[in-house]
Structures are given as structure tokens and as C-alpha cells.
Amino acid sequence: MTAKYFAILTNYGAAQLANAVALGTQMNISAMAVGDGGGTLPVPDPAQTKLVRETRRAAVNQVSIDEKNPNFIIAEQVIPENEGGWFIREIGLFDDNGGLIAVGNAPETYKPNLQEGSGRTQVIQMVLMVSSTQAITLKVDPSVVLATREYVTKSIDTAIQESEAKSAKIYATKTELSSGLSGKQPTGDYATRTELNNGLSGKQPTGDYATKTEVNSKLAKDQNGADIPNKPKFIENLGLPEKFQPIGT
Template sequence: MADYYTLLTNAGIAYETACKAAGVPIKLAQISVGDGNGAVYNPDASAKALKREVWRGPLNALFQDEKNANWLMAEVTIPSNVGGWYVREAGLWTDSGILYAIVKYPESYKPVLTTSGAGKEFYIRSIFETTNAANVTLLIDDTVVKATRAWVMDYVEKRTYSKAEVDTMIAKASALPVGSVIAFPVNKVPPGFLEIDGSIKSAAAYPDLSVFLGGAFNKGDEGVGNFRLPESRGEFLRGWDHGRGIDAGREVGSWQKSTLQVFDYSTVSPSVGGLWHTGPDAEALSTHGLDPIVQSDYPVSYSIYATGTQTTQNVGLGGTRPRNLAVIWCIKAWNAPVNQGVIDISALAALASQATELKQGTTKVATAVQMLDSTNDLVMVTPKKLRLGFASSFTPTGYFVFPSWLGGLVIQWGVVDYQTSGDSLLPVSFPVEFPYSVLYADWTVDSDILSSVIGSYVYQVTKKGMTLTCDKQVTSVATVVARWFAFGR
């Protein structure tokens, strides 16, 4: 092993295994350093904490090595205003407080300006290996973490990362919290966002956004487990007054109709004095830069100007609004690398249905009990389960036990010495006990004396063994090889 190294702890391995089984990412959040309780030592995988921790802070970065996909590099910068101790050990911690990995670090002194007369930022990089590198993610506190000058210069000078890699790092940084509303000057919704279109979404598909919005925009028809997005299409967004008094009495998310503007759309001389004059009617709104109105929003005003004398019939109504650029308003729905919304939920639901020989879907691994259910066609069998109950021993005295789900047939055989002195009894023990009963048992001798043995038979048989015997011996007494055979279940 190298003089200085990083190793995963037993608790870290167990945590990684549990995350992999549950299909959730490994979340690393902090790194701590220690002085080793005054001495350099070799870390042990059973460690649950450092020998003596002197500082802890958030990780600056966590990324895969370019040449080895199973290597992860963790980086942290210890600020100049802390120190006055040696660094001999370091630890990587999960968001749940588990010591995931422990580092044997070269003994280095970390000064602090107030007591040492000199101060410096202290940069630590730890490289460790994991078979689950792609599933490890970093939780970053953007208000605390900062990049080192060396890292930035190295990136600028070497141009280590491609545009795609930079985009990935930006996505993982999660600078925007879920619920942030952003305008995009294109008609394509970027990954991680949803168009604010008043649609209904599944809380299971977007759990973070569901928690953030709650039922703020629900109308009562969303159904259990769903929530509604706010609606912004065609709307000019106005900042919430929040007690300022400019737009008093408004609640967040409330709707406000446009201000009414009156104009004269007659094609001759103005029929109503003091009003804008334009024509024809079809061009009136665009000429004045007005929005068309929804008549039902202004029942009294429309009634006054749309009926009456010829003069008032030439009066039109429009809505004022500021000049604006059409953008697509989107709301941040999830943070990379948490996989929310990327999967086609309808396709996933189809795959979640029971699989058959002709249809893709999901199925469960059979339990030991289900293995014995010959009518169950809804579970799958693993290689381990295929050997459930199977056993064998291919020796001169051996056995072959079929799995219980194949009937549990047991076949046994053996070789023993038998003395052919008339009516002698020879007990034989089976290599394995028959679970239920012996269906058949017999024996014979491997010798020319077989012709003089009259009436050889099994005197007694049980689940554990049998007794061999014969009626009489005509010739002289001899010891022969007796071969026996039995099967049952």
C-alpha cells in the first residue's frame, strides 16, 4: 500500500451497498481533518470517526478521474483564519453523518495568522476508489464553498473540460433552488424545468416541487397525489406588492385584469371628441398598441360603449400593457443529478406493470415458498433459487437430492463389506436421511459367490438406513462387497 492513501470504511461500504440496493445516490457533504491525536497512524476500515478532529467544512468539489472511472477526487479548501495544528488525517462524511472514507494524510502544519504571524489557505485533495462512482453525488452549500485560485488557473490554462462537462458541472452545482422562475428566450424547455402552464403534475414525479408549491395553485380537481403549476402563458408578470402600498391588497399568484383604454375607431372624422381616432376597426387595436380584451371582464363598461347612439357605437375598448419581449417562463423542478421528470412517466408506468412472455414490464424474484407453487407464473427465479434444495455427493457412497420444487426425489447408493455367514445382519446408514419415506431399497454382492446366496433381501428399512441379510450360505463363509441402492423422498 502507498505511504498515504484513502480507504472506504466498513460503515461507508455498508452505506454504499444500501444506496445501491435502494437505487438512490450516495451523498457526500463534508470533509473533516484531524491531527491524529498527535501522531501519524495507519487508518483502519473499522473507524467511525477520526482520532482527533480539529476542523470540518463543506466539500468544494467531487469529480471522477479522467483516466480511471472508478476513482473519485474530493477537494476542500481550509480558510486562512483557522489553524494552529497539524493535519495527519482526513475523513469524508455523508449527508447523514457516516464516515464514508478515511485518509492518511502527509503530516502538514496549518498556520493561522493571529498566532503564527503568517496565514494561508490550505488545500486538500483526496483520491479514493469505488465501484459505484457514477452514483456518488456532492451536496454543495453555495454560500460557503469557493473554488481555489489554483483550481481556476489550472482550468483556464489547461482547458481541461469540454463544454458538455462544464454544463454537467453547472447542473450538479444546483445554484438555483427548486421553485426558481426563469425566463428563456427560446421555445424549448431546458432540462430540470417545466413550463408554467397551469398544468397538473404528479407529486411522485416531482416531489421537490410538490413540497415547495404545496396546493397554492390547486383548484380542487387535481386528484390525490397531484399538484397544479401556476399559469403564466400570455401574462405580464408583476412583482408582489408585499406591503409596499403600490399594488395593495394582492396575494401571491392572484390575477389582475388589464387597464381599460377607450378609442374611436370610426373611419371618418372623429365622432367622439377627446378620444384617439383610427380606422378601420380591424386595425384599431394594433394601431394603438392595445391588447384585445375579454368582454366578460368589463360587463358594465362594454354595455355602455357598445349600445346607444351612433356616436358611442364608434367607440372601441382595448387593454393597455407595457411593451415586452415574448419569453417562455419556466419553473425549476429538480436539481441534477436527482432524476426527477427526466423519465417518461407514462412509459415507466407501462413498464411497471406485470411482465409476461410477450410484454415488457416488471416482475418479482420468487421467494422460497413461491418456488414450490407450481401454478405461480408471476415471479422469476434466480440462479441461487434454482439450487434451492439441490445437493449431491458423487462418491462410492453418495446421493443425489433433487430440489423440492422438482418433487424432492432422493437417490442414494453405497458400498459395504458383507460377511456371508448364513442369516447375518448388516446395518447400513444412509448418507442423508430421507425427508419423508423410502420408496425402494435393494442390494447385491459383487462376487462369484452370488450364485450360492439364496434369498438376499433387505431385512428392515427406515428413513435413516436399512439392514442387509440373506437366508443361508451354501459354500464357505466369505466377506464380499455388497452394493446397495435406495430412493425415496
């Protein structure tokens, strides 16, 4: 059974791809167009240079290689909900020069306009099988805000993987720190422990401080004055000599 819906390279597209492969250059898919086929389902023709009746043309959102089929190129475009009012029966891909690279037909789909009271976002994909995907530029147009859920999911997964790869080397492990600091002395205007010990050895603090010897020679609380060397002088200093009568006089 002959396929009813399919996409093919045009003669122009096949020549451009062959030239890119031969010269080691790349063919850039820059735009996608949709059309209503003039009211009927068209049959793609390699001799085509334009769609039967184009209704919209805009930059592609994404061009990528199918993960399961490395020779399949997937071109994708998102039509916003505020554009429409026509049927989609044909699709075309264009290069930077405006040449029609590939053409395909699609099951008839009406794209409503939001002003009609039933707008929706429409995702259009064209899948092409080519001999060399290296000859085709794979890109995402950064000027296009809309994206499919699949693209967003892949972008998030990629960002997470890149973030994890970067953060893995931001921090040092305990082993790395230990081996890196082992036997190290801080550099700069700092004194080492040996220098501090040598500098302070045998030193007494200057200023209004009591030495250890002075502190030890002071009155002991548990002696109750018995360790006062000159008791009469001590009483005199307190202003109490007339109140005391020496014992035995």
C-alpha cells in the first residue's frame, strides 16, 4: 500500500545536500511553512519550488536528530494560539536562501484562531530521512519563545546534568583538604608557633600587673593575719593603735 502522507527532499534540496556533503559544509534549515493545498490534499513533488498555497511561514523552533534513528532529521515549529483560521494540508522546509528544501503533506487539520473562540497551540513536525545528518545544521532559534514540552524537559535535564557536573568540582573532600594542608605553614605576615614560644620565653608582662611571685607573697586568707610581718605597723596604718592595749603591759 502506497503511503498517503509522506515528506521528500525536493530536487533543489537534494542538490544542496549533495553539495554540502561533497564540500564538507552544512545546509541550514531556517524556516518552515504550512499551507492548505488549495483546498485539497496535495501530493509532494520533488520538482516543487513552493507550496501549493502557503498560509504561514516562520522560523523553525528546533532541528534535531531522532534519538532512535540517526539518519532521521526532525524539524519542528510551534504555531501560537493567536494565529490560524485555515487548514493545514502541506508543509515545507526552506534554507537561508529561501529555497524549498523539502515538502510533505499531512492529514487535514484545521488550525483555529483565538478570535474564533477556540484557539490552540499547534506543533508541526516534519521528519526527513537523509544520507548524512552531518551536512545539516542542527539548531534551536533563540528568538522563538514557544517550545514543546519534550524540548523543555530535555533542556531541564541537560541543565541539571551540567549543573551537577560543575558543582561536583566546587568542593574539596576531607581527604583532599587533609593532604593539601598536611605539613603546611600559613604564608604571609604571621608568626609560627616556634617563633611565638621563643619570643615569649622568660618574659614578664609590662605595665601595672602583678607578677606570679608578688601574687604568691600576698596575704593568705586562711592565715587570719598571722602572716602579717609587722603587726603594729599594720594596726597603725588602719588608724587603730589607741584602741588596742598590748598584752602583758
